[in-house]
Amino acid sequence: MTTASTRTVRKPRFDSLFQEAYLNLWRTYDRLKVVEDELFVRFDLSAQQYNALRLLEAAQPGTLPTLALGTKLISRAPDMTRMLDRLEERKLVHRERKPENRRVVEVGISPVGLSLLEELSGLVREGHKRQLGHLAARELKQLIELLQAARDPHEEPGGRWHKPPRD
Amino acid sequence: MTTASTRTVRKPRFDSLFQEAYLNLWRTYDRLKVVEDELFVRFDLSAQQYNALRLLEAAQPGTLPTLALGTKLISRAPDMTRMLDRLEERKLVHRERKPENRRVVEVGISPVGLSLLEELSGLVREGHKRQLGHLAARELKQLIELLQAARDPHEEPGGRWHKPPRD
DNA sequence: ACACAATAGTTGTTGCAACGTGTATCGTCC
DNA sequence: GGACGATACACGTTGCAACAACTATTGTGT
Numbered sequence: 001m002t003t004a005s006t007r008t009v010r011k012p013r014f015d016s017l018f019q020e021a022y023l024n025l026w027r028t029y030d031r032l033k034v035v036e037d038e039l040f041v042r043f044d045l046s047a048q049q050y051n052a053l054r055l056l057e058a059a060q061p062g063t064l065p066t067l068a069l070g071t072k073l074i075s076r077a078p079d080m081t082r083m084l085d086r087l088e089e090r091k092l093v094h095r096e097r098k099p100e101n102r103r104v105v106e107v108g109i110s111p112v113g114l115s116l117l118e119e120l121s122g123l124v125r126e127g128h129k130r131q132l133g134h135l136a137a138r139e140l141k142q143l144i145e146l147l148q149a150a151r152d153p154h155e156e157p158g159g160r161w162h163k164p165p166r167d
Numbered sequence: 168m169t170t171a172s173t174r175t176v177r178k179p180r181f182d183s184l185f186q187e188a189y190l191n192l193w194r195t196y197d198r199l200k201v202v203e204d205e206l207f208v209r210f211d212l213s214a215q216q217y218n219a220l221r222l223l224e225a226a227q228p229g230t231l232p233t234l235a236l237g238t239k240l241i242s243r244a245p246d247m248t249r250m251l252d253r254l255e256e257r258k259l260v261h262r263e264r265k266p267e268n269r270r271v272v273e274v275g276i277s278p279v280g281l282s283l284l285e286e287l288s289g290l291v292r293e294g295h296k297r298q299l300g301h302l303a304a305r306e307l308k309q310l311i312e313l314l315q316a317a318r319d320p321h322e323e324p325g326g327r328w329h330k331p332p333r334d
Numbered sequence: 335a336c337a338c339a340a341t342a343g344t345t346g347t348t349g350c351a352a353c354g355t356g357t358a359t360c361g362t363c364c
Numbered sequence: 365g366g367a368c369g370a371t372a373c374a375c376g377t378t379g380c381a382a383c384a385a386c387t388a389t390t391g392t393g394t
Contacts, residue, residue, distance in 0.1 A: 015288075018295035021307045022199060023241055024314040026214075027328055029196040030242040031321040032189060046380095047193075067342065074190055075197040078382055081344055086380090103342040103389045128185035134320050139313060140188045146302075146310040147191040153301050154198040161194055213350095234372065245352055248374055253350090270359045270372040 021150075032131045039127045043120065048075055049087060050120070056093060056109035057117055063096075063108035072160060092116060188317075199298045206294045210287065215242055216254060217287070223260060223276035224284055230263075230275035239327060259283060 014020035036047055055072050056064060064072075070080045077083055084107060087093045092113035095105050109117075132140065155162040181187035203214055222239050223231060231239075237247045244250055251274060254260045259280035262272050276284075299307065322329040 015292050016295055017304055017307045017311075018299045019292070021299050021302070021311050021314075022203070022295055024311050025192070025196050025199065027241045028314040028318040029192050031318040032192065034243070035321065036189075065342085074194045076201070076382095079344095079380085082380080097343095101342090101390070105343065125182050125186070128183055128189055131321075132185040132188050132317060135188070135313075135317060137184055139316065140184045142309070143313040143317065144184075144188050144191050146306060146313065147188075147195040149306065150299060150302060150310065151195040151198040154202065154298075232372085243352095246350090246374095249350080268360070268372090272373065 025150075035131045036127055039120075039123055043116065045116075048073060048077060049083065050124070051075075052083065052087065053092060053109060053113050053117055056107060057114065060109055060114075063106040066105045066107055069107055071156075074161075087113075192317075202298045203294055206287075206290055210283065212283075215240060215244060216250065217291070218242075219250065219254065220259060220276060220280050220284055223274060224281065227276050227281075230273040233272045233274055236274055238323075241328075254280075 014023065033047070040047055040050060051074050052069060055069060066080050066084065070077055084093060084095060084105075088095055090112075091110055093107055094110050095107050097105055135143070152162065181190065200214070207214055207217060218241050219236060222236060233247050233251065237244055251260060251262060251272075255262055257279070258277055260274055261277050262274050264272055302310070319329065
């Protein structure tokens with residue numbers, strides 16, 4: 001990540017502060033993701049599938065249209081259909097088309113899905129603590145604030161991850 | 168990402184500050200990654216392949232053993248062989264085994280690879296500016312500091328991404 | 335009433351990530 | 365000198381991400 005240099009420094013060198021920040025973000029996410037993956041692999045689940053189940057849990061007893069669920073996910077999911085295929089195959093979610101608009105597929109969490117989330121609840125909480133438990137509340141809030149500022153120009157206005165204006 | 172709630176708030180709700188921080192990290196990385204991918208896709212390159220080329224550029228005219236290159240990468244790469252296969256196929260890198268130890272494969276960047284990096288140089292710099300150019304230097308440094316603190320317990324001691332002790 | 339645009343989801347396909355196992359080679363110990 | 369453990373890389377395989385095109389349905393405009 002550095003241009004050719006005769007200096008024998010062993011720490012990374014960066015082209016710009018912007019690049020340094022982004023590579024730190026990438027590296028940090030990569031390191032912490034490992035902790036999360038270790039947990040979810042035991043349940044044969046990806047972090048994104050877990051995310052989807054949580055969103056459906058929040059919507060119940062209601063359901064969410066496929067597209068709406070997709071926009072609420074933390075990370076991009078260009079193939080919602082297959083993702084939901086796999087969750088439905090395990091009976092974690094149920095899907096149906098309403099007669100009012102047969103283009104739309106409504107997705108809901110199933111009792112099996114709710115049970116799985118119940119089982120995961122404490123473990124996920126512990127996992128996040130293992131990831132970031134060494135930081136103080138003040139540092140965490142600061143980090144959140146800066147991450148929000150960092151990505152705001154890249155969020156949809158009005159989107160759920162868009163920072164609301166401060167009065 | 169929230170437990171079942173009758174409150175109709177539209178913003179995400181979190182189980183803990185740790186979870187909130189991690190999900191913000193995930194979301195921010197996901198949003199900024201899109202900007203980077205838009206650039207690299209034009210050169211039929213992944214961010215990780217670009218990272219590898221930069222590391223080899225830094226090492227030249229020397230080379231790096233496959234394993235050493237792997238440990239320097241920003242994100243985990245469990246199959247270095249195939250990743251390097253693809254780079255070698257495009258003549259961006261060259262590989263050789265030394266007679267001293269025929270287990271080890273030394274990897275070096277090729278003139279074609281150097282040309283590609285030259286071509287990408289300004290574009291990558293601009294890309295990072297598009298990602299994070301809206302933040303002030305003070306905010307970027309603060310973000311970097313916090314990201315380092317966040318991941319330090321998850322880094323190898325002595326590793327290149329491990330924060331060196333401050334005196 | 336019909337044509338066409340827009341919307342929502344599905345499908346075909348390719349490339350690759352990732353895991354686990356296998357192979358070749360070197361280092362150590364007896 | 366040979367057995368065995370360790371190291372480095374290669375390979376077989378599966379699952380899935382991602383892109384683009386397709387299909388079905390609804391909404392709009394004339």
